[in-house]
Every structure is written in structure tokens, then in C-alpha cells.
Amino acid sequence: MDNAIFFIGLDDTDHIDLGCTTENFNDFLNYLAEKINFSIISRRLVRLWPFANRRTRGNAALSAVIKLNINCENKLYDVSDDWFQLLLSNISSHPSSNLEASPVLIISKSQFSEQIYWDTVKGHVDLNFRLNEIKKYDCKVYAGKSHWGVIGASAAISWIPSENHSYELIAWRKSSMIGKKRIIDMKTVAELDNNFPETFVNRDPTKNRGLIAPRTPCPVLYGIRGKSPDILENAHKWLQSNKNVEKSSDYAVHCTNQLSDDHVTLSSGTVISKPLISKGAHSSVKVIMDGKLNTLVAFSQGGSVNHLLRSLNPGDIICWTGLYSPSDLSIHLEKLTISDAVPRIISRPLCCNISMKSAGNNQNLRCTKCNSYSEKYWRGYIPIFSNIDMIHNWTEPSPSNRRHLSKPLNLGLPLLNNLIP
Ligand SMILES: [Zn+2]
Incomplete structure (x- = not known):
């Protein structure tokens, strides 16, 4: 045979x-x-x-x-x-x-x-x-x-599964339940997360929100993601044995390219404009990448990516992953890091507790109170972006605002090999 x-x-x-x-x-x-x-x-x-x-x-x-x-x-x-x-x-x-x-x-x-x-x-x-x-x-x-x-x-x-592949167990709903509210409470999802540490992206801790059940009227009851099929089957059996969880009609484990970052390429460039912040809470900045002008955009859902983009200064060298959008011809950011920041200027030096003033081109700085003079210079600092939620200097949106394809930073950083801006 x-x-x-x-x-x-x-x-x-x-x-x-x-x-x-x-x-x-x-x-x-x-x-x-x-x-x-x-x-x-x-x-x-x-x-x-x-x-x-x-x-x-x-x-x-x-x-x-x-x-x-x-x-x-x-x-x-x-x-x-x-x-x-x-x-x-x-x-x-x-x-x-x-x-x-x-x-x-x-x-x-x-x-x-x-x-x-x-x-x-x-x-x-x-x-x-x-x-x-x-x-x-x-x-x-x-x-x-x-x-x-x-x-x-x-x-x-x-598709040939690469080392970046993972698995998703999908459980479907009984036809009598489709259209009704899914029965899976947040407490159970949190327990799933604790009991099965090798599953991932079960919930968004920043929003106390479960991510395993879709929010659309589709027939999927839930999807559990993880690195191995056995763990997913155990997690599914545990969920189904829980009396607070809706019973599924069937389930299957799929090998998947989710969380792989296969859709993006890692890029690097120099910021050449001040960030433009629009009313809709998205922001954009112009960069030079491989000698070409590009616009990078971050949306309000991008959270810390949007915050970091707003703090950029011309001259900063940044790395990102993102998708070129054919509708607005800009790059929609997914992850962002500053690899080399230019010093930020605070002010002219202080004298008598106030900033000294320039007396004109090729002139020294002068204190308007005591009339002291000083050579021209700026006070500045190299920024440390510690106020932004980052893993090894990279930042990403919260789990509920990421694409299925996006690789979470805690599963591995974008590879910076051979990247010289
Ligand atoms: Zn003074």
C-alpha cells in the first residue's frame, strides 16, 4: 500500500x-x-x-x-x-x-x-x-x-513553519450558542494564565481584559496560544472541566505563523522633523531611511509607541518594525526604539537664577541682572526614556492592540544584526 x-x-x-x-x-x-x-x-x-x-x-x-x-x-x-x-x-x-x-x-x-x-x-x-x-x-x-x-x-x-512558529488551539461553539454571549469569565482566564505558564497572550494585564475569546459573532469559542500542542490540549481540557466555562463543540490544534513578525521588516533611520501630533491622537514624524524620505505614523492605540514617537527630536537615530500602508503611503509603526538620541537642549546657562541671554551674533551670553558674561553654549541632557514601558529599550502596544502576526517583545527582540543607519 x-x-x-x-x-x-x-x-x-x-x-x-x-x-x-x-x-x-x-x-x-x-x-x-x-x-x-x-x-x-x-x-x-x-x-x-x-x-x-x-x-x-x-x-x-x-x-x-x-x-x-x-x-x-x-x-x-x-x-x-x-x-x-x-x-x-x-x-x-x-x-x-x-x-x-x-x-x-x-x-x-x-x-x-x-x-x-x-x-x-x-x-x-x-x-x-x-x-x-x-x-x-x-x-x-x-x-x-x-x-x-x-x-x-x-x-x-x-508556508513552511520556521523556528518562529507557535500553536493555537481553537475551540468552536455549539451552533445553539452562536450569537449569544460567550461564557468565560476573566477570573478563569487569569487562572489559565497562572496554571499554564507556557501558554501566551491569554490576557491584557494593562486593561484587565481576556484575549482568548473573540469579540465578533463568529463560531470560535476561544483560541489558546502556546509553544507546544500538548500544553494547549491540557489547557483546553482544564478550561472545559471548569463549570464556569461554555462547553465547546469541537477543537483542533493548529501550527501557526502568528506572533512571528513575518509581515514586517526591521528598519532603521534618522529623524529629520519634529513630531506632528494630530487631533485624532495619532502622531507622525519624517525620517530618512536608506537615503529616502518616509513618514512614520503611530496611532493612539499604539500607547507607548505613540508616546515614544512624540518625544523624538530631529537627529535621533531610531529602529522600528512597521507596515507600509498603501492607503496613506506612510509606515504604520508596530515597535519602536531609539538607538542613538541627540542631546535635548534645556536652556542657556543660568546666572542669578535666570537664563543668560545672547547679545547677538558672535557675541557672548550676558546676565540681564548682574551683567556677567559667558561663552555661548546650551545646557542639555541625553534622554533616558525610562517613563515608557519598554523591554530592552524596545516599546510595543499593549497586548489587545497588537496584530495576530506581531511578535511580543517578551518572546524575543527584533534582531538588530547588520543594522547600521
Ligand atoms: Zn547674574
């Missing part, structure tokens, strides 16, 4: 107010399991470029690597087609929306080039370009009227 490996990807199945590709994909694997024998080698949840036009919520796509007897190959395609037709009919009953689901399921006999993943996590991908790109692979593509889902589905197949 010869076994073969198949890579399966799915994306663009959900409506802005209902459904979730994670649940659809779980449903697909359950449907398949009822009809054919196969084993799952790996399940993957891949987050993609946060500025993609067609994203619904977290811009996630799903994939799995499965193994089955090669004689079942045609059966796999037939059963997948049956399921896909059911999905299409299900989607046709969605309420109308300006972002209609455009599901695509791909089954491939080989993994796609990793470049497909990198292109899709870091920037915009043209649909026709991608459709052409995957033609060279021996794969089946299931689609309805439109093919938008091919972008995420192909990216999910092409």
Missing part, C-alpha cells in the same frame, strides 16, 4: 458577521474523515498581510498536510468536491454584504514555493498573477464564481 502526501488549503469562506474559515476547514476535515481513511500530519493557521483588501477579520487562511493511500486519490477529489458544493450552497444563503465570500479549496500533491507565502504575508498579491503562478503545480482548485480565495489558500499551502 503506497501512501501519498497531499497539501490542502482553504480561504475566503466567511462573511463579515458570520462563519469562520477555521470552522469551515474543521468541518471539511470531519466530512472527509467520514468518507475516507487518512491521517493528518499537520494543521496550519496562517495569518496574511494585514492590509489586504478582502480581509474579513484577522486575515487567516487554513491548510493541512494529510497522508492517504494513493488508491484513494480520486475518492479524495470527489468527496472534496461534494463538500465544496455544500459550502457554496451554504454561502449563497449569507445575507448580502459588500464583501461576498469567494471560497477556494486547493488540493496539491506538492508544497508550493515558500516565496508564495512571503509575497502574501508582506504585501498585495494580484489575483491573476497568483492563478498563473500555481498552474505549474499538480493541484486541483475548487472555486465558485470568483477565485479570490486562491490567494490565501495557496499561501497557507506554501
Whole structure:
């Protein structure tokens, strides 16, 4: 009996107010399991470029690597087609929306080039370009009227877990509960955090807010993140044994690119303007990076990143991670540090408890009280940004204001190798 490996990807199945590709994909694997024998080698949840036009919520796509007897190959395609037709009919009953689901399921006999993943996590991908790109692979593509889902589905197949990968256990709600308030209290989430220290991003201590349960009407009950599948299963069993926690209908552990920083590159530059602080509480500053002018923007949700940006002075050398926004042509900051600050000027030297004044060009400073003279100089200091919440001089937003893809500083600092401004 010869076994073969198949890579399966799915994306663009959900409506802005209902459904979730994670649940659809779980449903697909359950449907398949009822009809054919196969084993799952790996399940993957891949987050993609946060500025993609067609994203619904977290811009996630799903994939799995499965193994089955090669004689079942045609059966796999037939059963997948049956399921896909059911999905299409299900989607046709969605309420109308300006972002209609455009599901695509791909089954491939080989993994796609990793470049497909990198292109899709870091920037915009043209649909026709991608459709052409995957033609060279021996794969089946299931689609309805439109093919938008091919972008995420192909990216999910092409992702190769790096050392930056982590896991997320997703538990789904019983259908009778969807739309109702999720039953998971803050006290239990805090206990989860204490009892399972190898799980992460369970809550935002700065806001006393749980982060495992979504706030949308989707079918996900909660997601627990961590470094190993075993720990997540134990944490899930513990939660489900707790009488204050809603019972899930099903769950699965996914290997994921969340918390990897794969979507950003580390950059460095010199500040050349005073920060501009707008009424909407966001702020911006001009920088020179690789000889080119750029604008860096921090939003009020950026918290300490926004505070640090506001304290910058022209001449400061800074490092950051951020995303270039195609809508306002600026870089939206995620993490920020000052690698070399210019001295801040306080005042002219003091005499008789007041600042001395310049008497004009090429003149000394003079005290207006006692008439003493002094050479011209400024009093200044090198700033230490100790008032800002920082880890090894880097600052980031609070956990509830970070993207799924952003790596928290306590899981590792951005690498500063080879960075010379
Ligand atoms: Zn004086």
C-alpha cells in the first residue's frame, strides 16, 4: 500500500458577521474523515498581510498536510468536491454584504514555493498573477464564481513553519450558542494564565481584559496560544472541566505563523522633523531611511509607541518594525526604539537664577541682572526614556492592540544584526 502526501488549503469562506474559515476547514476535515481513511500530519493557521483588501477579520487562511493511500486519490477529489458544493450552497444563503465570500479549496500533491507565502504575508498579491503562478503545480482548485480565495489558500499551502512558529488551539461553539454571549469569565482566564505558564497572550494585564475569546459573532469559542500542542490540549481540557466555562463543540490544534513578525521588516533611520501630533491622537514624524524620505505614523492605540514617537527630536537615530500602508503611503509603526538620541537642549546657562541671554551674533551670553558674561553654549541632557514601558529599550502596544502576526517583545527582540543607519 503506497501512501501519498497531499497539501490542502482553504480561504475566503466567511462573511463579515458570520462563519469562520477555521470552522469551515474543521468541518471539511470531519466530512472527509467520514468518507475516507487518512491521517493528518499537520494543521496550519496562517495569518496574511494585514492590509489586504478582502480581509474579513484577522486575515487567516487554513491548510493541512494529510497522508492517504494513493488508491484513494480520486475518492479524495470527489468527496472534496461534494463538500465544496455544500459550502457554496451554504454561502449563497449569507445575507448580502459588500464583501461576498469567494471560497477556494486547493488540493496539491506538492508544497508550493515558500516565496508564495512571503509575497502574501508582506504585501498585495494580484489575483491573476497568483492563478498563473500555481498552474505549474499538480493541484486541483475548487472555486465558485470568483477565485479570490486562491490567494490565501495557496499561501497557507506554501508556508513552511520556521523556528518562529507557535500553536493555537481553537475551540468552536455549539451552533445553539452562536450569537449569544460567550461564557468565560476573566477570573478563569487569569487562572489559565497562572496554571499554564507556557501558554501566551491569554490576557491584557494593562486593561484587565481576556484575549482568548473573540469579540465578533463568529463560531470560535476561544483560541489558546502556546509553544507546544500538548500544553494547549491540557489547557483546553482544564478550561472545559471548569463549570464556569461554555462547553465547546469541537477543537483542533493548529501550527501557526502568528506572533512571528513575518509581515514586517526591521528598519532603521534618522529623524529629520519634529513630531506632528494630530487631533485624532495619532502622531507622525519624517525620517530618512536608506537615503529616502518616509513618514512614520503611530496611532493612539499604539500607547507607548505613540508616546515614544512624540518625544523624538530631529537627529535621533531610531529602529522600528512597521507596515507600509498603501492607503496613506506612510509606515504604520508596530515597535519602536531609539538607538542613538541627540542631546535635548534645556536652556542657556543660568546666572542669578535666570537664563543668560545672547547679545547677538558672535557675541557672548550676558546676565540681564548682574551683567556677567559667558561663552555661548546650551545646557542639555541625553534622554533616558525610562517613563515608557519598554523591554530592552524596545516599546510595543499593549497586548489587545497588537496584530495576530506581531511578535511580543517578551518572546524575543527584533534582531538588530547588520543594522547600521
Ligand atoms: Zn547674574
